Amino acid sequence: MAKVFLKPKALADTHTHYCPGCTHGIIHRLVAEVIDELGVQDTTVGVAPVGCSVLAYNYFNFDFQEAAHGRAPAVATGIKRARPDLTVFTYQGDGDLASIGMAEIIHAANRGEKFVTIFVNNAVYGMTGGQMAPTTMPNQISTTSPAGRDVADVGMPIKVAELLAALQTPAFISRQAVLKPKQIFKAKKAIKKAFQYQLEGKCFSMVEVVSTCPTNWGLTPVDSLKWAEDKLLSYYKLGDYKTPEAE
Amino acid sequence: MAKVLMKGNEAIGEAAIKAGCLNYFAYPITPQTEVAEYLCRRLPEENGVFLQAESEVAASYMLFGAAGAGERVFTTSSSPGISLMGEAISYMAGAQLPAVLVNIMRGGPGLGGILPAQGDYFQATKGGGHGDYRLLTLAPASVQEAVEMVMEAFTLAEKYRNPVMILGDGMLGQMMEPVEFPEGLTTAPSNKDEWATNGMGNRNSNKPNIVKSLFLTDTDLNENNLVLKAKYEEMKKHEIRYESYNTDGDYQLLLVSFGMMSRICKSAIDDLKEEGIEIGLIRPQTLFPFPDEAIRQAVDKPSCKSALSVELNMGQMVEDVERCVHGKRPVSWFGTAGGVIPTPEEVVAEIKRVLG
Numbered sequence: 274m275a276k277v278f279l280k281p282k283a284l285a286d287t288h289t290h291y292c293p294g295c296t297h298g299i300i301h302r303l304v305a306e307v308i309d310e311l312g313v314q315d316t317t318v319g320v321a322p323v324g325c326s327v328l329a330y331n332y333f334n335f336d337f338q339e340a341a342h343g344r345a346p347a348v349a350t351g352i353k354r355a356r357p358d359l360t361v362f363t364y365q366g367d368g369d370l371a372s373i374g375m376a377e378i379i380h381a382a383n384r385g386e387k388f389v390t391i392f393v394n395n396a397v398y399g400m401t402g403g404q405m406a407p408t409t410m411p412n413q414i415s416t417t418s419p420a421g422r423d424v425a426d427v428g429m430p431i432k433v434a435e436l437l438a439a440l441q442t443p444a445f446i447s448r449q450a451v452l453k454p455k456q457i458f459k460a461k462k463a464i465k466k467a468f469q470y471q472l473e474g475k476c477f478s479m480v481e482v483v484s485t486c487p488t489n490w491g492l493t494p495v496d497s498l499k500w501a502e503d504k505l506l507s508y509y510k511l512g513d514y515k516t517p518e519a520e
Numbered sequence: 521m522a523k524v525l526m527k528g529n530e531a532i533g534e535a536a537i538k539a540g541c542l543n544y545f546a547y548p549i550t551p552q553t554e555v556a557e558y559l560c561r562r563l564p565e566e567n568g569v570f571l572q573a574e575s576e577v578a579a580s581y582m583l584f585g586a587a588g589a590g591e592r593v594f595t596t597s598s599s600p601g602i603s604l605m606g607e608a609i610s611y612m613a614g615a616q617l618p619a620v621l622v623n624i625m626r627g628g629p630g631l632g633g634i635l636p637a638q639g640d641y642f643q644a645t646k647g648g649g650h651g652d653y654r655l656l657t658l659a660p661a662s663v664q665e666a667v668e669m670v671m672e673a674f675t676l677a678e679k680y681r682n683p684v685m686i687l688g689d690g691m692l693g694q695m696m697e698p699v700e701f702p703e704g705l706t707t708a709p710s711n712k713d714e715w716a717t718n719g720m721g722n723r724n725s726n727k728p729n730i731v732k733s734l735f736l737t738d739t740d741l742n743e744n745n746l747v748l749k750a751k752y753e754e755m756k757k758h759e760i761r762y763e764s765y766n767t768d769g770d771y772q773l774l775l776v777s778f779g780m781m782s783r784i785c786k787s788a789i790d791d792l793k794e795e796g797i798e799i800g801l802i803r804p805q806t807l808f809p810f811p812d813e814a815i816r817q818a819v820d821k822p823s824c825k826s827a828l829s830v831e832l833n834m835g836q837m838v839e840d841v842e843r844c845v846h847g848k849r850p851v852s853w854f855g856t857a858g859g860v861i862p863t864p865e866e867v868v869a870e871i872k873r874v875l876g
């Protein structure tokens with residue numbers, strides 16, 4: 274009997290620690306499938322963030338470095354500059370990338386570093402238990418905004434894809450989601466494009482992926498998908514914000 | 521190779537290249553910016569990587585990434601910049617990555633000033649970043665010695681898979697002296713296939729390498745700390761270096777001084793000799809590991825009445841000297857900070873005051 278659905282080679286044979294309904298696992302799988310399809314498992318180095326995906330290195334089956342909180346783009350810069358033959362990507366959450374690591378991502382993108390960033394936006398700090406992130410929605414309740422995010426006090430959520438697309442150097446900036454099967458297919462296409470651009474020597478690519486955190490949103494997995502679809506996607510619009518073809 | 525006249529900072533940059541290091545990431549800060557200005561011209565000639573980072577934080581993590589990929593890496597900075605690198609230095613020590621960092625110290629705390637100082641002794645030898653780790657710390661007292669120590673630092677960093685710090689000061693960086701470069705290193709780190717993320721296919725392995733300092737269970741983390749501790753104990757056994765000056769005869773007092781300050785101490789010793797007063801000097805060349813035994817023995821000499829630690833700070837290394845002397849003789853400190861450099865006459869006066 275022919276097998277039609279296999280575990281990608283680039284994915285490790287293990288269980289993850291992610292909560293039920295968390296979309297980190299889906300995004301890991303998409304990255305692994307792309308690495309398989311492009312045949313670059315042997316030359317790939319991933320850089321893990323500090324956040325719920327801090328253990329990402331246990332779930333993939335290729336070389337990995339674990340960065341400090343927010344510093345993955347600088348770590349990836351060091352790897353790629355020293356070893357341009359390697360395929361390099363960072364995998365980062367929204368606290369990691371858009372708060373403590375904002376300087377590192379902006380400058381890596383602006384220098385046009387030739388690696389890929391997978392940016393998982395779940396509108397909250399997952400690992401530390403649901404604090405407000407720079408991407409938390411107006412009035413969204415978190416453990417450090419118990420009355421809801423007050424934009425008069427802390428400003429509006431940061432739209433990272435738009436922010437990076439305002440820079441001239443990056444090659445490919447896209448925002449995708451993994452809330453529905455159709456979105457998942459599109460997200461994979463975008464991730465594959467980003468890696469292909471790297472292999473072609475084009476500069477920096479980022480795919481922002483709108484994700485869920487049922488645990489810290491206080492919702493069931495199904496309600497989380499609905500909430501993200503309604504609340505997040507009306508503010509974080511999906512699509513390509515910058516492509517090399519458009520230049 | 522013939523001797524050439526070079527500024528300390530430029531010689532330090534050239535020494536790294538001669539040691540086979542072709543990856544330099546840094547951020548400008550006085551008084552060591554000439555290293556970057558030198559290397560941005562020299563590294564492209566060697567097909568190397570020069571990158572001016574957006575901050576010392578980023579520079580130190582670029583170092584982490586490239587070191588983790590198995591390449592020789594190097595950065596230079598000065599005191600405030602080294603503070604910003606403290607986080608990455610701790611991560612590199614935890615992940616057992618070889619790297620060479622140079623601190624051309626200026627006065628602090630805070631923004632301080634741009635004049636030479638030795639106020640980062642504690643930062644280099646006792647921590648700076650968080651957690652239990654040590655940096656093998658070398659303290660050159662001339663441009664020639666700086667060149668030799670930078671080159672040796674790469675070998676030591678790779679031998680122990682630990683960051684090595686070269687602790688110099690603004691005087692060393694700015695002065696011109698004749699230097700001769702020793703034979704260089706050419707080979708890459710030899711055991712890197714066992715740990716570096718250089719691509720599974722590049723080492724014919726089907727097992728990924730992971731570079732990390734995260735150990736979530738108490739036993740795993742304790743285990744990693746024990747591995748690090750064992751390396752630091754090995755360093756204490758094999759890497760202690762120091763210079764003795766005028767210690768053969770019967771000296772009345774032992775000076776302990778490192779780096780450029782030790783040269784002023786030597787002048788003071790020579791001046792006192794003419795007056796018939798004998799003073800010995802131990803100059804630690806490694807600040808970690810510290811020459812405990814050498815200082816202990818030197819102070820034990822019956823003629824030696826006390827020890828005096830002379831530093832360009834408000835009294836840091838003196839705590840290590842006190843630890844070595846262990847109450848057997850009085851230990852005192854003499855120093856200045858912020859760029860005020862004591863003259864040999866002032867050191868002489870302090871020695872006479874201590875001798876009473």
Ligand SMILES: Cc1ncc(C[n+]2csc(CCOP(=O)(O)OP(=O)(O)O)c2C)c(N)n1
Pocket residue numbers: 323324325326342365366367368369370393395397398399400401406
């Ligand atoms: C320097 C530093 N500050 C704070 C922390 C604590 N910390 C760990 S994860 C995290 C937030 C991660 O949130 P995010 O990046 O959104 O990822 P998620 O967990 O949601 O996937 C914080 C603040 C840390 N590890 N290091």
Ligand code: SF4
Pocket residue numbers: 290291292294295296297325395399400485486487488489
């Ligand atoms: S806390 Fe949130 S982001 Fe983290 S694993 Fe659970 S659901 Fe996923």
